[in-house]
Amino acid sequence: MSKAIKHAVAYLLLAGFATMLAGACSSSPRASLGQDDELVGRAHKPLAKPVELRPGELWYQLVVGSEQMTVRMRLLQPAARTSFFLPGPWAGQNDFAEDISISGASGPMGALPLTIQRSLGRIDVETPGVAWVELHYTVKLHDKDAERLRYRSRLRDEVFFAYGPTFLILPSDGISRLLRDIPVEVRVPADWEVVTTWRSAHVGPSKQVPSTNVHGFIVDDVRSLRDAFVAAGRQIEAHHLAIGTERMTIAFEPGFTQRSALVEAIAAIVAAYSARYGSQGEVSAFIGATDRMGPDAMRGMGRRGGFVLELPLDVALDDQTLLLIAHEAFHMWNGHELVPEPVHERQTRWFKEGLTHYVALQTLRELGLIEEHTVRAGLAQAAQFYNRNPAIRGVSTAGIDQVRLPYDQGMLLALKLDVAIRAASGSRLSLKHWLMDLLLKARHAPGHYDQDALKRSLLGLVGPSGSSLGGIWDRHINRQVPINVAELFESIGLHWIEGSDSSLPRLLPFEAPNSMYGQLFKGPE
Structure with a gap:
């Protein structure tokens, strides 16, 4: 373990963490920039009050086979007629329903009539007077690593x-x-490891199939049910960690040569975020292998309570890898809580992408990892x-310019x-305090944010002394006036030197003690 990571983990052990207690499962009913995760973590509309929630009234059983998942x-x-909906657009793709075959619907007395309207992504089941309705379907599992199949369910090399x-x-x-406390069963061969962002409740052998284990989970709500990943396999190597009271599972597809170094870095980064922004309870990370080469070889995807990385098997723990880890890990807070x-x-x-990368840079520097x-x-x-x-000058663009802009602008x-928060508060507050304020409000009253909600939180945090912040917001966010870098x-305290076709851009520090730059990106003490 490197000296920097030991220092970070030792500090975080002293800081301590909150924990989430798992309930019992009932047996009854950067790298370069990747594809944006536009719909993930979507919250539902605010509930009307008073309202009767429905705990334990939806459950799933997943059985992983060799070519499909049942x-x-x-x-x-x-109700007398119940509508269900096939997977819709997500992560820039809209054809996931093509992998799903509906086998039928049933109730306590047997089969129930149903109508499937694939063009609408809708399934209507006639359910008059029944105590429950079951829908049976299969999901095709792909075995190729093609780009168009990146987000599709897969079974490759027994993973x-x-x-x-x-x-x-x-x-x-x-x-x-309205649904809460959703039981999910994942049934796989007994010698398989299962890793997911859902909250674990029980693992035990199947009574019907002795060679199968039943992994039980309790999921808080449909948002957490959907905003998840599931990985399983005989060759998966899972590392189960406890830092303070924080529980982490970091799992790899077979063949990675730098597992120990990656585990140490991920643990230190997640622990640092948890100490500052609040515990996620159980955190799961899955590192999958990719055969891609070039600038897009490494990519990631945040989830609620976890994240996924796609890395080459021989990946080095360099600055690029650390930035990808720190970016995707922080999406657990910014993108999946906020x-x-x-x-x-x-x-x-x-805010979701560019600010996340800024926090990743700050955190890696604080930990001494970069x-x-x-x-x-x-x-x-x-x-x-x-x-x-060209987009900053109002020129209509497409492709990489549009993808990059929120990262760089953010x-x-x-x-x-x-800088403005620190100046307005006499260095009492910083961007971190704004994020903590937003997270506390989101935990108290879950929902969505928009530009106005972000601005209200920022100005409310700083108070009357924050008039300059309102000006920055109006100028650069509302009116999109370009920033003079x-x-x-x-x-x-940095001197900007523009790059050229033959040279990289540079920032040179002024010869000045206690510069604002040094305060913003302070290394480990």
């Missing part, structure tokens, strides 16, 4: 993997937003891409806001 879902107390939004058939939103209003997702993507020059290189690269992006906005960097 799913039984049961809903208790259905099963699936994202929740791609295989779950769900009741209507009116029912789903969730944008779907219709405002594009407007607020700078050097100071790496921070300057990361800021300089974001500024260079931002300055050269990095610079986070830096500018962090040279002035921004000069304000924190």
Whole structure:
């Protein structure tokens, strides 16, 4: 274990963490920039009060086979007619329902009539007077590593993997937003490991099939049910860690050469976030292998209570890998606890993506996992891409320019806001306090955010002394006036040197003690 990681873990052991106690399962009913995760973690509309929630009234059983996954879902107390919905668009794809075959529906007395409208992604089941309805379906498991199959459920080299939004058939939103404490069973061969973001409740042998284990989970609500991944396999190597009272599972597909180093880094990064922004309870990370080469070889995907990384088997624990880990790990808080209003997702993507990368840089530097020059290189690269992006000048663009803009713009906005918060509060507050305020409010009253909600939280935190923050918000966020990067960097004690076709951009520190840059990106003490 490196000295920096030992230092970070030792500090976090002293800090302590909160924990989530698992309930009992009832047996009854960067890398380069990847695809944006637009719909993930979507919250339901606020519940009207008073309202009667429905705990334990939806459950799933997943049985992983060699070519397909068989799913039984049961809903208790259905109406006279019950509608279910196939997986819809997610992560830039809209054809996940093609992998699903409906076998039928049944109730206590046998088969029930149903109508499938695939063009609408809808299944209607006639359920008059029945105590429960079950839907039976299968999900095709792919065995190829093609780009178009990246998000599809798969079974490759005896490792099963699936994202929740791609295989779950769900009741209507009116029912789903009331459902709580959802039991899920995953049935796999007894010598298989199962790793998921769902909360574990029980593991035991199947009474019907002795060679099979039943892994039981209790999922808080449909949002957590959907915002998940499931991995299982005989060759999966899982590391179960306890740092303080925080429980982590970090699992790998077979063949990774740097497992120990990756485990240490992931544990230190997640523990640092948990200590500052609140415990996630149980955290699960899955590291899958990719054969891709080039700048897109490494990618990730955040989940609620976990994340997924796609890395080459011989990946080195370098700055690029650490930044990808830190970015995807922080999405557990920013993106999956703090969730944008779907219709405002594009407007607020700078907050979800660019600010996340800024926090990742700060945290890695605080832990001593990256050097100071790496921070300057990361800021300089974001500024260079931002300055050269035609979108900041109102030019209509497509492709990589549109994808990059929220990352680069968000990095610079986070830096500018962090400086302004510190200045307005006499260095009592920082960007971290704004994030903590947002998270506390989200835990107290779950829901979506939009630009106005973010602004209200920011100005409310700083108070009357924060008029400059309102000006920054209006100028650079509401009116999209481009940021002058040279002035921004000069304000924190850095000299900006634009790159060219033959040279990289650079940031050179001024000869000044106690610069704002040094305060923003302080290394380990």
